[in-house]
Every structure is written in structure tokens, then in C-alpha cells.
Amino acid sequence: MTEPVHVYAGDCATSYSADGDSRRQRGRVVVVHKPDDTVLVHDAEGYQPVEWLTRANAVHRETDGDGGFALVAVKDGERLRVESRDDADRASHGATAAGTEVGTCPDCDGTLVRARGAVICLDCPAEYGLPRDAAMLDSTCDCGLPRMAVERGARFEVCVDRDCEQLDEAIRERFDREWSCPDCESDLRVLRERTLFFRCEGYPDCETTFALPDREVVGTCECGLPQVRRADSSCTDDAARADSSARATDPRCLDSECAETPETV
Structure with missing residues (x-):
């Protein structure tokens, strides 16, 4: 969704203060005030601004009848002020996220x-x-x-x-009731409370829970729970051309504390 980006350019005095420290600069700069209240002050060199305040708590902008402007951004103990010393160019442009x-x-x-x-x-x-x-x-x-x-x-x-x-x-549909609780043999249900997870159907009498795996299930552990591919066993380019059994090397049990899970060496 398009939101306005305010741009100012001209001879400006810039002052920044935080925790008792302060600095002042002056030059012909371009000032960008973004929709998330980030303020950037750019000079003629490099990609990094000479001053900035990211996601300010408040930004106050003023203009005068002679073409000048003043902008003040504050965030907690930080304060950034930019004030033009003569006529300044001002514009507003619609912008969106880029991806x-x-x-x-x-x-x-x-x-x-x-x-x-x-x-x-x-x-x-x-x-x-x-x-x-x-x-x-x-x-x-x-x-x-x-x-x-x-x-x-x-x-x-x-x-x-x-x-x-x-x-x-x-x-x-794929995993609800697919496995049984290793503690009481009730079904493991797929539930969501902020994130998806397995919880024993016998809750609250049985409080067994497991995080839903974010990697492929490649087998069944001797304890009865699924085995998933380890994060550190991802394929190389050569292995990616092998069959699916190559990706099941060194799996781990869904229960990270299961005694049947081999130690990683």
C-alpha cells in the first residue's frame, strides 16, 4: 500500500543528542522522512546517512512562508533536529515496500x-x-x-x-492422530496456540507436548514417535541428486530427549 515519503533538500544545520552527548553538522543535504518515522540525513558521499533516527516515537515538521523547514524527531533519550538555513526544496512521494x-x-x-x-x-x-x-x-x-x-x-x-x-x-489432515503419546498411548493431536504443536489427547491428565517439526519426517523411532531429518544433515548439490533415502541420514526423534536418538558427532 502506498504511503508518503517526505523529502527535503538544501543547506541545513543538523543536531543530534543522546545521553548527554551531542554533535552538530552543517551542509547541503537531502533529508528523508519515511512512513515508519525513520529520518535519514544524506550528504554527497557514500550510502550511509550522516545522521539518522530509526523509527522515532514522534516526528514534528514545520515550514515557513520563506521556503524553509525544520524537522524534529525524538525517540526515548535521542533527539534529531534538522533546520534549513535558506530556501529548501520539499516534495512528497508515494512509496511501498520493495521485494x-x-x-x-x-x-x-x-x-x-x-x-x-x-x-x-x-x-x-x-x-x-x-x-x-x-x-x-x-x-x-x-x-x-x-x-x-x-x-x-x-x-x-x-x-x-x-x-x-x-x-x-x-x-x-496429514498428521492429526498419526502417532500415539509415548507416555499414555493416547492420540497426539495437532493444535495451535500461537504456533502449531502436538499435544496428547489425554490432556490435562497427560501434559505431553511436542513441537511440530519444520523438517521432513523420514521414519519412526523405536519409541514410536516420528523421526525427522536433522538441520545439519541438509543435502549438498551432489546429494540433492540422490534418492530420498540419502536425505534421511542421521535422523532424530521428535522427542529431543529420547534415549534412542543418536548423539551428533
Whole structure:
């Protein structure tokens, strides 16, 4: 969604103070005030600003009738002030998050990009949150949105719109009641409380819980729980061309404290 970025340019005096320390600078600079109230002051050299305040608690802007401006940003104990010394150029431009292009918005035909943990449209407010490890696919859902792949014990391919295809339901259909509790032999249920996890159906009499694996289930441990591929046993380029059994090397039990899980060497 487009939000305004305010830009100022001219001969400016800049002062920054924090925890009793202060510094002052003057020069012809470009000042950028972003929608998240980050303020950046750039001079003629390099990519790094000469002064900045990230995500200020408050930003106050003033302009005068002679073309000058003053801007003050504060955050906790920090204070940044930029004041023009003569006429300054001022402009406001629409901006959006930038990311990798992933498709076309079915609502407005705008461009969809993946940015900051979501798929967002550059031309309308459409936004779809993504799991942190989601991989975008080349395929498109029947609704017109792109599809994603997520590994949660198995590979799931679903629409990025969770109201269209629900990742939680796909995982439950695959793994709910798939294994028994090693303590009481009741079924392990797939539940969500902030995140997905397994909990014994005998709760609260049995409080056994396990985190839902974010890697592939490759077998069954002698204790009866699933074995998952270790994080440090990912394939090299050569191994990726081998069959799926190569990826099951050195699995671990879902229960990290299981005595049947071999130690990593």
C-alpha cells in the first residue's frame, strides 16, 4: 500500500543528542522522512546517512512562508533536529515496500511482491502473511494468487491466502492422530496456540507436548514417535541428486530427549 515519503533538500544545520552527548553538522543535504518515522540525513558521499533516527516515537515538521523547514524527531533519550538555513526544496512521494515480484494481484491487477514476511500488492492494500520459511512456487492458485511451499513434517503446497487454502488444515489432515503419546498411548493431536504443536489427547491428565517439526519426517523411532531429518544433515548439490533415502541420514526423534536418538558427532 502506498504511503508518503517526505523529502527535503538544501543547506541545513543538523543536531543530534543522546545521553548527554551531542554533535552538530552543517551542509547541503537531502533529508528523508519515511512512513515508519525513520529520518535519514544524506550528504554527497557514500550510502550511509550522516545522521539518522530509526523509527522515532514522534516526528514534528514545520515550514515557513520563506521556503524553509525544520524537522524534529525524538525517540526515548535521542533527539534529531534538522533546520534549513535558506530556501529548501520539499516534495512528497508515494512509496511501498520493495521485494521480489511473485505475481499479479487478482483484485486490482497490480504487482505482487514478497517483502518483509508477506506477499503484498504495490497498488492496493492486499497483503498475505507468510511463514518465515515459505518458498514461493511458480504455480498459481485458482483464485489467482501465487502458491507457496512449507515444510512441516512433509512438504505442503498451498495458496498464500489462508482463507483460500488453510495450511493448518492441510497439516492436521496429514498428521492429526498419526502417532500415539509415548507416555499414555493416547492420540497426539495437532493444535495451535500461537504456533502449531502436538499435544496428547489425554490432556490435562497427560501434559505431553511436542513441537511440530519444520523438517521432513523420514521414519519412526523405536519409541514410536516420528523421526525427522536433522538441520545439519541438509543435502549438498551432489546429494540433492540422490534418492530420498540419502536425505534421511542421521535422523532424530521428535522427542529431543529420547534415549534412542543418536548423539551428533
